[in-house]
Amino acid sequence: MTRTVNHQGEIQVTLDTPVPYGGVSTRELTVAAALGARAGTRDPVDLAILSAAAHYEDLRHYQQLEYAPPDPEFCRSISRVRHLDSGQEQLIARGDLDSILYLCRAEEAGRHRADLLADIEEVHGFRSVGVARGSVSAVDGHEEWAYLGFIPVRATRSPRSRKEEPAAYRYVPVWDWQLRVLHWTAVFCILSLSLTGWLMGSGNLVYVTPGTDTFYIGWLRLAHFTCGWLLLATALLRIAGLFIASTKYQRWQALFPVTSTDLRNLVRVMLNYLLCIFEQGPHYIGHNPLQQVAYTGIYLVGCAAIFTGFSLYGMYAPDHWLFGHILWLNHLIGPQYVRIMHLATMWIFLAFIPIHIYLSIRADTVEREGAISSIFSGGRWCRKGTKFDDD
Amino acid sequence: MLPTPFDPWTKDETFTEYLVRQGLSRRQFLKFCGKVALLLGGGALLSSHDKKAFAKEIAERLNSAKRPTVVWLQLQECTGCLESALRSGDRTLEDLVLSIISLDYNELLMAPSGDQANAALEKASAGPHLLVVNGSIPTKEKGAYCVIGGESAEGLLIKASRSATAVVAIGACAHYGCIQAAAPNPTGAVGVSSIVRDRPVINLSGCPPIGEVITATLLYYVIYGHAPHVDQDGRPLFAYGQRIHDKCPRRAHYDAGQFVLQFDDENARKGYCLYKVGCKGPATFAPCAIMEWNQGCSFPIKSGHPCLGCTERHFFDRMTPFYRRLPGLEVPGTGVELTTNQIGGLAVAASVAGVAVHSAATVIRRQQTHKGRPPRPSPLPFWETKRPESRQIKRNQSRPDPACHHETS
Numbered sequence: 001m002t003r004t005v006n007h008q009g010e011i012q013v014t015l016d017t018p019v020p021y022g023g024v025s026t027r028e029l030t031v032a033a034a035l036g037a038r039a040g041t042r043d044p045v046d047l048a049i050l051s052a053a054a055h056y057e058d059l060r061h062y063q064q065l066e067y068a069p070p071d072p073e074f075c076r077s078i079s080r081v082r083h084l085d086s087g088q089e090q091l092i093a094r095g096d097l098d099s100i101l102y103l104c105r106a107e108e109a110g111r112h113r114a115d116l117l118a119d120i121e122e123v124h125g126f127r128s129v130g131v132a133r134g135s136v137s138a139v140d141g142h143e144e145w146a147y148l149g150f151i152p153v154r155a156t157r158s159p160r161s162r163k164e165e166p167a168a169y170r171y172v173p174v175w176d177w178q179l180r181v182l183h184w185t186a187v188f189c190i191l192s193l194s195l196t197g198w199l200m201g202s203g204n205l206v207y208v209t210p211g212t213d214t215f216y217i218g219w220l221r222l223a224h225f226t227c228g229w230l231l232l233a234t235a236l237l238r239i240a241g242l243f244i245a246s247t248k249y250q251r252w253q254a255l256f257p258v259t260s261t262d263l264r265n266l267v268r269v270m271l272n273y274l275l276c277i278f279e280q281g282p283h284y285i286g287h288n289p290l291q292q293v294a295y296t297g298i299y300l301v302g303c304a305a306i307f308t309g310f311s312l313y314g315m316y317a318p319d320h321w322l323f324g325h326i327l328w329l330n331h332l333i334g335p336q337y338v339r340i341m342h343l344a345t346m347w348i349f350l351a352f353i354p355i356h357i358y359l360s361i362r363a364d365t366v367e368r369e370g371a372i373s374s375i376f377s378g379g380r381w382c383r384k385g386t387k388f389d390d391d
Numbered sequence: 392m393l394p395t396p397f398d399p400w401t402k403d404e405t406f407t408e409y410l411v412r413q414g415l416s417r418r419q420f421l422k423f424c425g426k427v428a429l430l431l432g433g434g435a436l437l438s439s440h441d442k443k444a445f446a447k448e449i450a451e452r453l454n455s456a457k458r459p460t461v462v463w464l465q466l467q468e469c470t471g472c473l474e475s476a477l478r479s480g481d482r483t484l485e486d487l488v489l490s491i492i493s494l495d496y497n498e499l500l501m502a503p504s505g506d507q508a509n510a511a512l513e514k515a516s517a518g519p520h521l522l523v524v525n526g527s528i529p530t531k532e533k534g535a536y537c538v539i540g541g542e543s544a545e546g547l548l549i550k551a552s553r554s555a556t557a558v559v560a561i562g563a564c565a566h567y568g569c570i571q572a573a574a575p576n577p578t579g580a581v582g583v584s585s586i587v588r589d590r591p592v593i594n595l596s597g598c599p600p601i602g603e604v605i606t607a608t609l610l611y612y613v614i615y616g617h618a619p620h621v622d623q624d625g626r627p628l629f630a631y632g633q634r635i636h637d638k639c640p641r642r643a644h645y646d647a648g649q650f651v652l653q654f655d656d657e658n659a660r661k662g663y664c665l666y667k668v669g670c671k672g673p674a675t676f677a678p679c680a681i682m683e684w685n686q687g688c689s690f691p692i693k694s695g696h697p698c699l700g701c702t703e704r705h706f707f708d709r710m711t712p713f714y715r716r717l718p719g720l721e722v723p724g725t726g727v728e729l730t731t732n733q734i735g736g737l738a739v740a741a742s743v744a745g746v747a748v749h750s751a752a753t754v755i756r757r758q759q760t761h762k763g764r765p766p767r768p769s770p771l772p773f774w775e776t777k778r779p780e781s782r783q784i785k786r787n788q789s790r791p792d793p794a795c796h797h798e799t800s
Contacts, residue, residue, distance in 0.1 A: 201716075202732070203648070203666060214647045214648060215647060216646075216648035217645055217646050217647065217648045218646040221646075273749075276752045276753050276755075276756040277756075278753070278756075278757075315634060315676075316634065316637060318622050318623070318628075318632065319620075319622065319628055319632060327623060328623070331704065333709070334674075334703065334704070334705060334708075334709030335673075335674035335703070336709055336710060337709060337718075339674075339717060340717055340718070340720075340731050343717070343735070344735065346735070347731070347732075347734070347735025347736075347738055347739065348735075350738075350739050351735070351738040351739045351741070352742070354739070354742045354743050354746050355745065355746060358749070358750065362753065366757070
């Protein structure tokens, strides 16, 4: 196998072992293929074949008399060369395998075999350059062509240039790792808070055997308060992230649809969801207007959960330097109704979660918008040519 | 040591001179001061050293205290608060309080009546005095729901508070209106702090408040000459600074998850926590669990009844139902009451059902969308040796080869 890299280092041309036909030798086939190239060529495939042939023979002993470039109909080139030492002339045809085989009037079995071999090469990404040698009868000018075989050629771009290659998709970072950590921390906290809060609030599922010494509610309270503080921390960091996050899809501008386009799209997205239309409609890299409204709403519910939670927690010390200032809601509506609000936030979260998961998975599978995958990976592949309204 | 009401503390002598005249020993006096210190420090958990220092401070201040004038109004109320103050059990302390203040006007306790009573009120209200109020102030119908001596409760209160140095609102009625202010509040009853806005109002909430809290607050005023520290609702922190729940003798059962499920069940006999039968201790700021009632005899939770939360604002509206954990919410227009958990469960069920319906609709819609399109090409079986079309076409070409022309040129 010969391998040649062209001068720019961009395209890598690989020649597989030449496949000669009948009694033709590899050397004969390779030299003939090289003689079929136009004199002074810079074509990478020609250069590769020339370099391979140079191992066998000094091609300077040949002179190209004529060269007919490949035409789109027959996909083959023909060159007439003369060996300077012997003065012998020969024709070399080179090009598409089928075209060459037709030129040579090859018999059915030989054609079939050559096609099979070419198909095998094609599996590995090689295309076949067929080579034939011809002579002109001195008597009646009749051409006699002999099929020599083919040379499998593969051209690949180097990895470096592949990176700059224009592609159908581009990768857009949407959620940085900080946001994803906050998201999954909040998921953990909300689920733990819901479970422990419901257990201790309702007093259900308490199976304490009489006479045993337990601290069941006490541990629930510890877990609940710990997760509550953790959720407060995530909320504060998220608020900070509204101003310092790395992508614009997580900054405060993405909280609400404000522009007229966004407001029009809000209606469109709502109709799309309502009528199950998924092949048109506005495209957004981050959240679409309906998601913006929904997620900002759920942020507010989270804030309400934290505030009511700490209003209830702070009752242990109404003259506390901090908690003393957040108990105004207790005085306004009474602690029992603060409890109901707190409980209601839990149910809002629990009702939100199925819809949230469903729509996120749907965005990936039906709408191809990559929502559920982006909260794991942090980014998404955007089809080029799609117009994104928040790009 | 009992000073009789007929031999009161006169205006000019100090408290110590008065006590000496009454034949009180120094030891008895200091015991009294220690008791007051304990009361005022009830929520603060003073160390023994602090208590001694506090008692000493009280003694010093009492030595120089002058007898304050007190006007004690009773407006729209049931007299329960004054009963509580008078019958809280510790007669010595209460009598002493009533003796060391100059109770110049009180509808229930004073001897004069008619014009003499009105004259006493006018005289006492003219100078600096401490104003104590029981009962709420009805504001609807120009105050017609409570008229005393031809004067509405509101007018009476405004007149009495004009030169008061401080106002003490005793009981839930004076605090915010209590039962008569519960929805729909037919008489428009409001608390003292809604009428008297230009001077501090100390709210001693409760229905009724514990007698010791009343006397301790009055003593605090006598000793220091100003109001004690209060919370956001104007209640003295020494008494209302902590929740009943945090001082409850049954708290260990709460932490253990041991609850009374019915009032006559085995758990009730064992004295388990009353949380699940509607105890409002976790939301109620009151010293009941510390001071207890009737000479420290008992208090509701101790005797097996859940706390009603009577020291909290609007407890008749906000703490009901008394025997359930949380109130239900009425579905508008139906009269059906649902708990928050029932509503939340319905919301979650609706959410899951909505997801199911929408995903089914998506599947149907998808099939409809793909119906009009040409079917996808099925992949060729692997044994099929058919060539790609381009090659076949070229092979079947029957045109003369142009390469020949090239050759002859």
